[in-house]
Amino acid sequence: MHFIEKGSRKMIESFEYKNHTVEIHVDESPESPRQQDNLGTMVCFHNCYSLGDKGHGYKHGDFSGFEELYQQIMKDHRPAAIVFIYMMDHSGISISSDAQDFRVWDSEGWDWGQIGFAFVSREKVLKKYGKKELSVKIKQKALSALLLEIETYNQYLQGEVYGFVIKDANGEHVDSCWGFYEFDHCRGEAKDAVDCIALKV
Numbered sequence: 001m002h003f004i005e006k007g008s009r010k011m012i013e014s015f016e017y018k019n020h021t022v023e024i025h026v027d028e029s030p031e032s033p034r035q036q037d038n039l040g041t042m043v044c045f046h047n048c049y050s051l052g053d054k055g056h057g058y059k060h061g062d063f064s065g066f067e068e069l070y071q072q073i074m075k076d077h078r079p080a081a082i083v084f085i086y087m088m089d090h091s092g093i094s095i096s097s098d099a100q101d102f103r104v105w106d107s108e109g110w111d112w113g114q115i116g117f118a119f120v121s122r123e124k125v126l127k128k129y130g131k132k133e134l135s136v137k138i139k140q141k142a143l144s145a146l147l148l149e150i151e152t153y154n155q156y157l158q159g160e161v162y163g164f165v166i167k168d169a170n171g172e173h174v175d176s177c178w179g180f181y182e183f184d185h186c187r188g189e190a191k192d193a194v195d196c197i198a199l200k201v
Contacts, residue, residue, distance in 0.1 A: 010025060011024070012024045012025065012026065012183070013187075017190075018194050018195070018198050019198075020168055020169070020197065021168075021171070022165075022166055022190045022191070022194065023165040023167070024162055024163075024164050024186055024187060025162065026159060026161070026162060026163075027163040027178045027180070028159075030179055031179065032153075033149070033152045033153050033156050034053050039128060039142070039145045039146070039149070040145065040146040041053055041056055041077075041118065041119055041121065042085065042116065043069070043116045043118075043119075044085060044115045045060040046087065046115050048089075049087075049093065051116075052085075052116060058072070066084075066114055070082075073119055077121040077123070078121070080121070080142040080143075081125075081143040083117065083118050083119075083143075083147070083150070084097060084099070084116075084117060085097060085114065085116045085117060085118050086098070086099050086112055086114050086115065087114075088106070088112035089111055090106070093157055093158075094154055094158055095115070095150060097146075097147060099112075118146055119146070120146050125138060125141075152181050155181050156181070160181070160183075161178075162180045162182075162186040163180065163186065164176060164177055164189065164193070166190065166193060175193050175197060177189065177190075177193065
C-alpha cells in the first residue's frame with residue numbers, strides 16, 4: 001500500500017466524487033477499542049507491553065502459568081466462550097486467537113507466544129441476549145463476538161485504523177471523520193458524507 005505524507009498524517013488515497021475531493025488517511029491517534037463497551041474481557045500479561053483490558057482483577061504474579069490462570073477464569077466466570085491470545089513481536093506487534101497464524105512465519109516460536117486469554121462471561125452473555133440459559137446458538141454468537149473483538153484490537157495494534165477528509169471544489173475542508181477499522185467502510189462512509197453534502201447544496 002502506497003502512503004503519501006500529508007502533514008502529520010499519512011494519506012492512503014485521494015479521489016474525486018461529486019465535485020468534492022475525498023482523502024483517506026491513516027488515523028494516527030485512534031482510541032483503543034478496549035476503551036469501548038466490549039462484550040469480552042482480555043487478560044494479557046507481557047513483560048514489555050501493556051495489552052488487553054484493565055481492571056479485570058488478575059495479576060501476573062499470582063499464577064504459575066497460563067494453565068493456572070485459565071482454571072481461575074473458568075472458576076470465576078464460567079465463560080460462554082474463551083480463547084487463547086497469541087502475540088507476535090516482529091517489526092511491530094500483532095495478536096491472534098490462532099497460533100497457526102504465527103507458526104507459519106516462525107515455526108520455532110522465537111518471536112511469538114501466548115500472552116493470555118479473551119473470554120465472554122456467562123453473566124454478560126445472558127444479560128445481553130436476555131436469556132436464562134446458554135444454548136449452542138448463544139455460545140456461538142458469543143464466540144463470534146469475541147473473535148471480532150480480537151480482530152479489531154489487532155487492527156488497532158497494527159495501525160490499520162482510518163479516517164476521511166472531504167474538501168470542496170475550492171479546496172476548503174467541509175467534513176471529516178476518524179476511527180474506521182475497515183478501509184472499505186471508511187471509503188463508503190466518506191462517499192455517503194459527500195452525498196449528504198451534495199443534497200444540501
